[in-house]
Amino acid sequence: MDELTPADREASESPSVQAGSASTTQTWGVHPAAFFGCAVAAIGGLAWALITPAPEDRLVAWGLAAFAVFATFSCLLMKRRLTIEQRRLVVRGPGGVRTYPWSSVIGIQLVRRSRLGVGSATLEIDLADDGLIILGRFDLGDDPAEVADVVRAYWLAGRG
Numbered sequence: 474m475d476e477l478t479p480a481d482r483e484a485s486e487s488p489s490v491q492a493g494s495a496s497t498t499q500t501w502g503v504h505p506a507a508f509f510g511c512a513v514a515a516i517g518g519l520a521w522a523l524i525t526p527a528p529e530d531r532l533v534a535w536g537l538a539a540f541a542v543f544a545t546f547s548c549l550l551m552k553r554r555l556t557i558e559q560r561r562l563v564v565r566g567p568g569g570v571r572t573y574p575w576s577s578v579i580g581i582q583l584v585r586r587s588r589l590g591v592g593s594a595t596l597e598i599d600l601a602d603d604g605l606i607i608l609g610r611f612d613l614g615d616d617p618a619e620v621a622d623v624v625r626a627y628w629l630a631g632r633g
Contacts, residue, residue, distance in 0.1 A: 499623060500556045502565075504614040508548040515541035554612050555620070557627045562598070564606055575631030577601045583621040596621045 518538030525531050547567050556563040562573045580599035585592060596617040598606040613620050 497559050498556060499627075500553045501608075501613040501615055501620055502554040503548050503551045503611065505552075507611070508545060508552075511541050511545040511548055515545055517541075551612070554614075555608060555624075557624055559627065559631055561631075562624075562628075573600060575628055578628055581621060581625045581628055583618055594618055596624065598624070 515538050518534050518536075518541055522531050522534035522538055525534060550567055551565060553565055556565075560574060562575065562578060564571050564573070577600055578598060579601050580597075582597045582599070583594060584597050585594045587593075593609065594617045596608045596613065598608075600606070608617065608620075610617060
């Protein structure tokens with residue numbers, strides 16, 4: 474499988490997809506900075522737990538370290554959160570890997586919301602079994618609007 478960074482995707486792939494195109498797989502996932510941030514928090518919590526003299530502080534530090542270790546492994550598992558291919562869509566997460574053929578996808582939308590002056594965008598993928606996959610900037614490591622264009626192009630090419 475080819476794994477492309479956001480910069481590689483912009484340089485090599487336009488939103489139009491041909492059935493016989495050379496690049497048949499694209500992947501998006503949690504940004505590496507999230508993984509490293511969680512790892513630093515885990516190391517910091519562990520160091521704090523080892524050097525603090527107060528038992529209450531030690532308990533909080535071990536809790537922080539445990540949570541940060543869990544978050545680190547979750548980020549590592551979601552390095553390839555969304556993979557699209559000519560014939561299918563693959564979604565990975567802490568609960569495992571799920572594969573959907575393009576025929577099971579009934580709609581792809583970019584949803585923009587604004588609350589209290591803060592805007593957000595999410596990619597929503599509607600499935601035939603009444604499932605809904607919602608992916609935001611954190612999940613994709615990229616702008617959901619750009620990802621939506623590419624996913625929609627693959628979906629249209631894959632179902633027709």
